[in-house]
Amino acid sequence: MFDSISFFRIIKTGVVNFWRNSWLSAAATMVMTITLVIFAVLFLLFAVTNYSIKSIQDTVDISVYFKNGLVEDQILSIKKDLETDPKIKEISYTSSAQALEEFKIKHQNDPLITQSLEELSDNPLPATFNVKANALEDYPAVAEHLKDAKYQDFISKVNYEDNRDIIDRLGKILKFIITFGVSLIAVFSLIAILVVYNTITLTIYNRKEELEIMRLVGATNWYIRGPFLVEAIFYSLASTVIASLLFLPVFSNVLPKITMFVNPQVTLFNQNVLNFWYLVAMLLVLSVILAIISVFLATRKYLKI
Known part of the structure; x- marks a missing residue:
């Protein structure tokens, strides 16, 4: 050198x-x-x-609405099944009763809504899941999974299309x-x-x-x-x-x-x-x-x- x-x-x-x-x-x-x-x-x-x-991605999720008349054990069983999907990061469960309570608190200053709820004999709000995927590219596959035939008797709506364009x-x-x-x-x-x-x-x-x-x-x-x-x-x-x-x-x-x-x-x-x-x-x-x-x-x- x-x-x-x-x-x-x-x-x-x-x-x-x-x-x-x-x-x-x-x-x-x-x-x-x-x-x-x-x-x-x-x-x-x-x-x-x-x-x-x-x-x-932290704010985006898929909202899953269940049919009325389901018992909580059925919903929790579906939650447990979905949690085995590696593409799913987190599932937040809101029961029908909890959803109604949160709705009442949110609209407690609106007498018209409060009165309307009191006149109803049944809870009109369904139980819901808020499903978060591990990555943005996982959401389409998760949405398709939620629309699987084995869940059709329990799930009334999967709300993914609203966030799909953004993703x-x-x-x-x-x-x-x-x-x-x-x-x-x-x-x-x-x-x-x-x-x-x-x-x-x-x-x-x-x-x-x-x-x-x-x-x-x-x-x-x-x-x-x-x-x-x-x-x-x-x-x-x-x-x-x-x-x-x-x-x-x-x-x-x-x-x-x-x-x-x-x-x-x-x-x-x-x-x-x-x-x-x-x-x-x-x-x-x-x-x-x-x-x-x-x-x-x-x-x-x-x-x-």
């Missing part, structure tokens, strides 16, 4: 190349910054959408963000690799004679490639800093407002600072990977190493 002196020479040469080719460095940094900004935007879109789906729409939005996002990141990553690749290639041509002499005197491949790698990593560092500074106001001002809108009782990022640095780390890793790929492609083709 190389000693500490060679290591510092590699770093020094890479830094000099970065500042010497200022316009090329600026162009490479700008394209890489655009790539990182797009990645960050898509990451936040995915996080907010995924969080929104989870928040709505399907959110699922499609998340799928679109993932598909579109991956495609967009791939395109701009390729552009970033090409720009850095061309920048490194021009630097190689500018130092062609020097590099040939280095090879003749026995310089190792890493000693020749190292400065270009350092130069490209400087593109990565600069683009990461710029992209992070652009997104710092988003984390401190915009995200809290979005999360309050989605769910006022819960914060999307309970540790905003920690998650901001998590995003910065992801941007840095992505930019360094792009830089390394560019350098290895350029040096392999033009330096034959």
Whole structure:
């Protein structure tokens, strides 16, 4: 490999190349910054959408209404049977008597409803289940399970269609963000690799004679490639800093407002600072990977190493 002196020479040469080719460095940094900004935007879109789906999932359920005249043992037997379904997360049972009591409390200040209930001899409210699935995609299968023939003599209605549009729409939005996002990141990553690749290639041509002499005197491949790698990593560092500074106001001002809108009782990022640095780390890793790929492609083709 190389000693500490060679290591510092590699770093020094890479830094000099970065500042010497200022316009090329600026162009490479700008394209890489655009790539990182797009990645960050898509990451936040995915996080907010995924969080929104989870928040709505906590409020979405399937309401199951039972026929009148059933004894509680029959209903509890159905509950026990349904709880064996791995797609079902939770079943809340409300008896007919409990439903009536809750209805009375809710409308206790409405004399017309109170009087109407007193005139009725039987309880008009059915027993109900509120069924929650483990995931949004499980709801259609759970709804079909509830409509099974063995439950038809007991269940009068399964109320799923009201929530179906919301569930399907959110699922499609998340799928679109993932598909579109991956495609967009791939395109701009390729552009970033090409720009850095061309920048490194021009630097190689500018130092062609020097590099040939280095090879003749026995310089190792890493000693020749190292400065270009350092130069490209400087593109990565600069683009990461710029992209992070652009997104710092988003984390401190915009995200809290979005999360309050989605769910006022819960914060999307309970540790905003920690998650901001998590995003910065992801941007840095992505930019360094792009830089390394560019350098290895350029040096392999033009330096034959």
